[in-house]
Amino acid sequence: MQCFSFIKTMMILFNLLIFLCGVALLAVGIWVSIDGPSFLKIFGPLSSSAMQFVNVGYFLIAAGAVVFALGFLGCYGAQSESKCALMMFFFILLLIFIAEVAAAVVALVYTSMADHFLTLLVVPAIKKDYGSQKDFTQVWDSTMKGLKCCGFTNYTDFEDSPYVKKNNTFPPFCCNDITNTANETCTEEKAKDQEVQGCFSQLLHDIRTNAGTVGGVAAGIGGLELAAMIVSMYLYCNLQ
Numbered sequence: 172m173q174c175f176s177f178i179k180t181m182m183i184l185f186n187l188l189i190f191l192c193g194v195a196l197l198a199v200g201i202w203v204s205i206d207g208p209s210f211l212k213i214f215g216p217l218s219s220s221a222m223q224f225v226n227v228g229y230f231l232i233a234a235g236a237v238v239f240a241l242g243f244l245g246c247y248g249a250q251s252e253s254k255c256a257l258m259m260f261f262f263i264l265l266l267i268f269i270a271e272v273a274a275a276v277v278a279l280v281y282t283s284m285a286d287h288f289l290t291l292l293v294v295p296a297i298k299k300d301y302g303s304q305k306d307f308t309q310v311w312d313s314t315m316k317g318l319k320c321c322g323f324t325n326y327t328d329f330e331d332s333p334y335v336k337k338n339n340t341f342p343p344f345c346c347n348d349i350t351n352t353a354n355e356t357c358t359e360e361k362a363k364d365q366e367v368q369g370c371f372s373q374l375l376h377d378i379r380t381n382a383g384t385v386g387g388v389a390a391g392i393g394g395l396e397l398a399a400m401i402v403s404m405y406l407y408c409n410l411q
Contacts, residue, residue: 175409182249182402186260190242193235200231237267245399249406257407261400268396275389289371293323301342302334315344318377320370326362328369 241263248256300307315321322328326345329335334342339356346357347365368376 175406178402178405179249179252182399182406183246185399186242186245186249188242189238190246193237193239193242196231196235196238198235200229200233200235203231204229237263241267245403248403252406252410254407254410257403257410261403261407264396264400264403268393268400271389271393271396290324293371294328297322297328298330298332301329301332302337308334312342312344314370315342318370318373319344319367320373321345321362321367322369323371324369326359326367 241260244256244260244263247253248260296307297311301311302308321342321344326341329341329345341357341359341362343355343357345362345365345367347367
């Protein structure tokens with residue numbers, strides 16, 4: 172009985188933390204959706220790298236809603252000893268775990284397919300909006316500055332963009348030797364000669380460089396999810 176009470180208390184505290192994390196994710200997601208530029212100013216250029224590949228605001232709102240619901244079900248199920256809530260908690264967590272494993276497999280096996288799909292999605296947006304949409308241009312500038320890259324694939328992504336048409340030059344990030352953008356320009360010839368790597372390739376390189384850290388974090392999250400599922404089933408099976 173003492174063991175059951177201890178596990179029940181730990182389940183409540185653990186899910187209270189998950190619940191608060193869900194609230195935080197929802198708040199940040201709403202903030203990013205409403206005022207993305209101020210988010211970039213506070214968290215710096217590295218925060219913008221992911222913003223080119225997913226709509227971070229909506230992604231955080233969706234993730235926050237799921238985490239919020241998960242934390243609530245875990246807390247409520249343990250506190251009220253509700254079998255229904257505990258079973259729902261278990262199945263939602265199981266679905267998330269399966270989705271994470273599937274996403275990891277797809278990311279490892281179909282990286283080139285993801286590259287092709289994102290190229291079809293992102294490059295036309297660059298050609299259409301870079302130089303004309305202020306927020307879009309700011310996010311890309313922060314990304315290229317932070318990752319030291321040029322475009323999604325390379326400098327050709329900016330051909331026929333509003334920026335090139337207006338300035339007759341490519342973004343300075345596409346030419347490594349340009350330090351003073353007021354006096355120097357990044358011409359097509361310079362960009363072609365220097366071959367600055369695209370941001371998607373650079374992002375993949377950074378992830379692979381830190382594969383140990385990424386793998387450790389993923390393993391830790393997976394371990395916590397498995398532990399939470401085991402505990403929820405233990406409580407479920409020991410309830411009257």
